[in-house]
Amino acid sequence: MTLTANEPSTTGEAGDTADDASQPLTAQEQQWVDQFMDETTLFLGPDPAIMRSHQITSRSAYEEECISKGVDPIKVDRIRKRLAGALDEGYEMCEAMGAAPGAKWGDLTTAIYTAEGDVTYLSCHGVIAFSAILHHPIRYIMKYWKDEPTVGINPGDGFIHNDARYGNVHNTDQSMIMPIFREGKIIAWVAATIHEGENGACEPGGMPSGSETPFDDGLRMSPFKIVEKGDLRRDLLTFLQHSVRDPKLQLADLKVKIGAVQRIQERVDSIIDEVGVETFVAALRVTVEDVEQEVKRRISELPDGTVSFNQFMDSTLKENILIKFACKVTVKGDKMTVDLRGTGPEILNRAINSPLCSVKSMMMQAILAFWWPDLPRCTSAMSPIDIISDEHTWADAGYDAPMGQSLQASFRGFSALQTAFAKMQFSNPEKFSNVLAPWFNQINTFLWGGLTQHGDQVGNLCADLNGMGGGAKAFRDGEDAVSPLFCAMADTAEQEVMEEEVPFMQLVSKRIVRDNQGFGKNSGGMGYEMIVAAEGTPMWGFMTVTSGSKFSSVTGMFGGYGCSTTPLAMVKGINIYDVIRKDSSKFDLSMERIMNEQPYEGGKYTTSHMGLQFDVAKDGEMYMIAQGSGGGYGDVLERDPEAVAKDLELGRISPKVATSIYGVVWDPETFVVDQEATTRLRHDSRQARIARGKPYKEFLEGYVKTEPPKDLLYYGSWGDDTEELTATHFTNNGPERVKATIDKLPLIMLPDRREVKISALEDRIRELEQKHGEVVHRKS
Amino acid sequence: MRIPMTEYLIIDLETERWNCRVCNQDLGEARGNYKEGTLVYDRDPTEIHQSILDPEKYEFTFAPDPTFCRILEFYCPGCGTQLETEYVPPGHPPTVDMLWDIDSLRETWIKRGTKPEVVINYGPGEEAVADFTPALGSYNTHNHSPHSFS
Numbered sequence: 039m040t041l042t043a044n045e046p047s048t049t050g051e052a053g054d055t056a057d058d059a060s061q062p063l064t065a066q067e068q069q070w071v072d073q074f075m076d077e078t079t080l081f082l083g084p085d086p087a088i089m090r091s092h093q094i095t096s097r098s099a100y101e102e103e104c105i106s107k108g109v110d111p112i113k114v115d116r117i118r119k120r121l122a123g124a125l126d127e128g129y130e131m132c133e134a135m136g137a138a139p140g141a142k143w144g145d146l147t148t149a150i151y152t153a154e155g156d157v158t159y160l161s162c163h164g165v166i167a168f169s170a171i172l173h174h175p176i177r178y179i180m181k182y183w184k185d186e187p188t189v190g191i192n193p194g195d196g197f198i199h200n201d202a203r204y205g206n207v208h209n210t211d212q213s214m215i216m217p218i219f220r221e222g223k224i225i226a227w228v229a230a231t232i233h234e235g236e237n238g239a240c241e242p243g244g245m246p247s248g249s250e251t252p253f254d255d256g257l258r259m260s261p262f263k264i265v266e267k268g269d270l271r272r273d274l275l276t277f278l279q280h281s282v283r284d285p286k287l288q289l290a291d292l293k294v295k296i297g298a299v300q301r302i303q304e305r306v307d308s309i310i311d312e313v314g315v316e317t318f319v320a321a322l323r324v325t326v327e328d329v330e331q332e333v334k335r336r337i338s339e340l341p342d343g344t345v346s347f348n349q350f351m352d353s354t355l356k357e358n359i360l361i362k363f364a365c366k367v368t369v370k371g372d373k374m375t376v377d378l379r380g381t382g383p384e385i386l387n388r389a390i391n392s393p394l395c396s397v398k399s400m401m402m403q404a405i406l407a408f409w410w411p412d413l414p415r416c417t418s419a420m421s422p423i424d425i426i427s428d429e430h431t432w433a434d435a436g437y438d439a440p441m442g443q444s445l446q447a448s449f450r451g452f453s454a455l456q457t458a459f460a461k462m463q464f465s466n467p468e469k470f471s472n473v474l475a476p477w478f479n480q481i482n483t484f485l486w487g488g489l490t491q492h493g494d495q496v497g498n499l500c501a502d503l504n505g506m507g508g509g510a511k512a513f514r515d516g517e518d519a520v521s522p523l524f525c526a527m528a529d530t531a532e533q534e535v536m537e538e539e540v541p542f543m544q545l546v547s548k549r550i551v552r553d554n555q556g557f558g559k560n561s562g563g564m565g566y567e568m569i570v571a572a573e574g575t576p577m578w579g580f581m582t583v584t585s586g587s588k589f590s591s592v593t594g595m596f597g598g599y600g601c602s603t604t605p606l607a608m609v610k611g612i613n614i615y616d617v618i619r620k621d622s623s624k625f626d627l628s629m630e631r632i633m634n635e636q637p638y639e640g641g642k643y644t645t646s647h648m649g650l651q652f653d654v655a656k657d658g659e660m661y662m663i664a665q666g667s668g669g670g671y672g673d674v675l676e677r678d679p680e681a682v683a684k685d686l687e688l689g690r691i692s693p694k695v696a697t698s699i700y701g702v703v704w705d706p707e708t709f710v711v712d713q714e715a716t717t718r719l720r721h722d723s724r725q726a727r728i729a730r731g732k733p734y735k736e737f738l739e740g741y742v743k744t745e746p747p748k749d750l751l752y753y754g755s756w757g758d759d760t761e762e763l764t765a766t767h768f769t770n771n772g773p774e775r776v777k778a779t780i781d782k783l784p785l786i787m788l789p790d791r792r793e794v795k796i797s798a799l800e801d802r803i804r805e806l807e808q809k810h811g812e813v814v815h816r817k818s
Numbered sequence: 819m820r821i822p823m824t825e826y827l828i829i830d831l832e833t834e835r836w837n838c839r840v841c842n843q844d845l846g847e848a849r850g851n852y853k854e855g856t857l858v859y860d861r862d863p864t865e866i867h868q869s870i871l872d873p874e875k876y877e878f879t880f881a882p883d884p885t886f887c888r889i890l891e892f893y894c895p896g897c898g899t900q901l902e903t904e905y906v907p908p909g910h911p912p913t914v915d916m917l918w919d920i921d922s923l924r925e926t927w928i929k930r931g932t933k934p935e936v937v938i939n940y941g942p943g944e945e946a947v948a949d950f951t952p953a954l955g956s957y958n959t960h961n962h963s964p965h966s967f968s
Binding site: 341342343344345346347348350352358360370461464465467473512513551552553554557559587588589590593594595596597598599600601602603604605606607629630633634643644645646647664671672673674675676692694695698699723724725726727728730731732733734735737738741742743745746747750752756757758759 | 821822823824825826853854855856857858859860863865866867868870871872875876877878879880881882883885886887889891892893895897898899900901902903904905906907908909910911912913914915916917918919922923926930932934937938940942
């Protein structure tokens with residue numbers, strides 16, 4: 039059972055018909071019950087009334103009073119610009135002084151909130167997703183700690199928080215939230231949030247792909263007070279340091295966040311000194327309300343109708359499955375509804391589940407970074423949008439589901455809205471952003487941990503996750519490795535700087551992988567490869583935490599193709615540094631060459647999906663991955679042949695792709711396009727399409743099946759015209775496929791993949807023994 | 819009035835039909851699913867996203883697994899333009915990706931009073947570039963085709 043403060047209490051077992059229980063309580067009795075429950079609540083868990091809502095609050099009496107005294111839009115604009123400057127200053131302090139790698143490359147935010155916790159303004163840099171999430175912990179603090187005698191809120195106090203169940207993008211982000219007081223009243227909040235990385239989870243780096251219970255996810259900080267009247271509490275700090283692998287990082291970044299927030303508060307003080315409290319409060323509230331009104335207006339400009347987009351993820355990060363993320367976006371007048379029903383169930387012993395609030399935060403990322411990037415980053419940008427979702431799906435997971443790698447579900451929330459919007463806004467003459475193919479949506483990078491060359495215990499990750507390929511645009515190619523979907527101005531960092539702190543090198547860094555392109559009239563931005571190997575440490579290991587090795591993570595747009603799939607490749611049992619020291623000419627590495635030529639004798643060459651749990655890396659063992667590409671836009675046969683020849687000349691695509699995908703003929707010596715032959719080849723290709731394509735209805739008759747392929751572990755609705763979800767349930771008798779609505783599905787857990795493998799091998803051994811007549815007596 | 823709805827699809831409000839923007843092929847009722855007017859092909863994804871690592875040696879090669887993933891290619895029956903692609907598990911019904919309220923669309927465009935095929939300047943053919951004509955005013959004296967603003 040989920041323990042939450044607002045869970046209705048059961049008054050008796052089913053069938054209990056005692057007279058007393060059936061009598062309605064008098065007002066006095068109800069008051070006693072309420073008082074008793076208030077005073078004796080067992081556990082103040084996440085509050086559904088807070089957690090299910092992404093709407094802004096209504097005006098408070100004080101805000102009403104402030105606004106009634108008159109609002110000068112010019113003055114509001116000036117206040118907003120001053121706030122933007124203050125928040126950017128705080129942001130830059132975190133970026134410059136933060137110890138976490140995430141802080142150094144911009145994975146953070148600073149923000150100012152109304153007294154009720156609605157985000158009014160976010161720093162211009164950083165992660166916009168936070169504008170849809172941090173009202174949750176503030177509302178929790180206001181509801182439960184403000185009047186709690188053992189806690190309370192005073193000037194100079196600061197609250198820390200990380201657990202996404204109480205509202206966060208994911209558990210690796212830690213916030214410092216501090217109130218602004220005037221005359222004994224809270225008039226606003228300021229917060230700084232940094233992707234800290236290490237959080238004491240079952241694996242280093244804060245985003246464990248291996249978590250199988252919520253208790254494997256690391257620190258579970260509900261919002262609590264760690265700064266009292268300006269002083270950081272050493273006892274609580276010590277507890278946190280003791281709970282993570284990197285105690286220095288925990289201290290350093292707490293101080294950085296406190297410093298940044300206090301600096302922003304100083305700037306706010308000077309604004310209030312200048313304009314007065316009432317004007318300041320009115321400006322915060324008016325900004326939130328104005329954004330809500332403008333969003334309604336922009337929705338009403340979109341054509342009425344429904345756009346649907348289904349995604350299929352191919353991994354639990356331990357085994358390959360297919361799990362659906364369904365999304366239907368409906369616009370009617372100034373109302374938008376996002377319907378996620380049909381999405382697969384939560385998997386109770388895998389890390390991919392996400393709370394709905396985190397999925398919404400990534401939807402906000404799509405809205406404020408890819409739909410309407412000119413708007414102030416307010417909570418209210420999503421207020422007019424209704425979201426329909428079934429609890430206990432993997433994108434709306436319950437309290438008891440592990441969420442270590444919740445980005446797997448929440449990034450699908452981003453892609454759902456980013457992809458659908460191309461169709462929603464294409465015919466709208468009033469555009470605030472480009473019509474765009476899907477952005478790459480996986481954090482393909484290495485997480486790492488262990489002991490450094492300096493003797494420090496650490497756990498974190500490479501900034502290369504920020505090198506996602508951009509989606510192709512309606513009028514030009516997407517940019518290669520340009521930025522992560524969650525942070526337009528993030529950096530991929532200087533690997534050489536990192537190498538001074540950690541005991542591994544990127545032997546290949548940022549080399550584009552040939553053919554790893556979203557093909558289209560305009561191609562998606564390409565991804566690059568990384569090869570890492572550690573040396574000179576008593577203990578080190580790597581992880582990868584993404585999907586998309588069997589099923590492309592992003593699709594194309596308007597006839598373009600999606601991205602390739604991306605494998606993890608490893609060479610174990612050799613030391614590449616010894617090889618290079620012996621013969622430096624061997625330092626000509628690429629994943630393609632190493633894996634296909636297998637040049638190192640004695641090496642064990644393997645590939646796998648991109649869910650690698652913490653894997654101990656011996657000196658010089660190689661781990662190889664590649665970033666993915668953005669989706670392509672438009673028909674490949676429309677691509678400018680000169681652009682194809684240029685890609686060919688630069689080695690970005692192979693001759694096979696140039697011919698078979700793009701239909702281009704060229705002179706191999708000069709790379710000059712043969713225009714006539716190309717026109718002929720493309721004409722023939724179009725005719726071949728017409729010859730092989732089947733009329734839609736005839737095609738459906740032959741293609742569509744009533745259920746997924748028998749051996750495929752599939753989770754989610756099969757087709758869009760059913761309320762039932764299909765799932766494979768593992769019973770005493772082995773796997774059984776079930777079909778039911780989410781409330782009637784059994785709890786979904788997957789068997790230990792090692793046991794599955796051992797069992798298959800044992801079966802094979804028995805088969806071979808039988809075949810060869812060998813009799814073996816085994817005891818069990 | 820003809821409204822460009824995607825790169826290759828247009829809705830003709832007079833006839834209430836979907837049409838191909840390249841060859842004007844009729845693709846069915848505008849109030850319904852345009853895919854019903856297309857030709858469809860079940861593409862093995864390894865033909866598009868080809869293996870970079872040797873598929874004889876390895877399971878994971880940069881190419882999707884055709885037992886997990888298929889690419890449905892939707893072609894215009896008139897000109898063979900690839901109007902749309904969809905990545906689905908084998909046998910999964912194609913998604914009805916767009917359904918529009920035609921009455922509301924008509925009302926909106928009448929109210930706008932502008933020519934859709936002029937103001938929506940993305941589309942097949944030459945690349946669209948942002949139209950700065952209103953901002954440039956009298957400084958810009960050139961005439962342009964819908965798809966080649968400069």
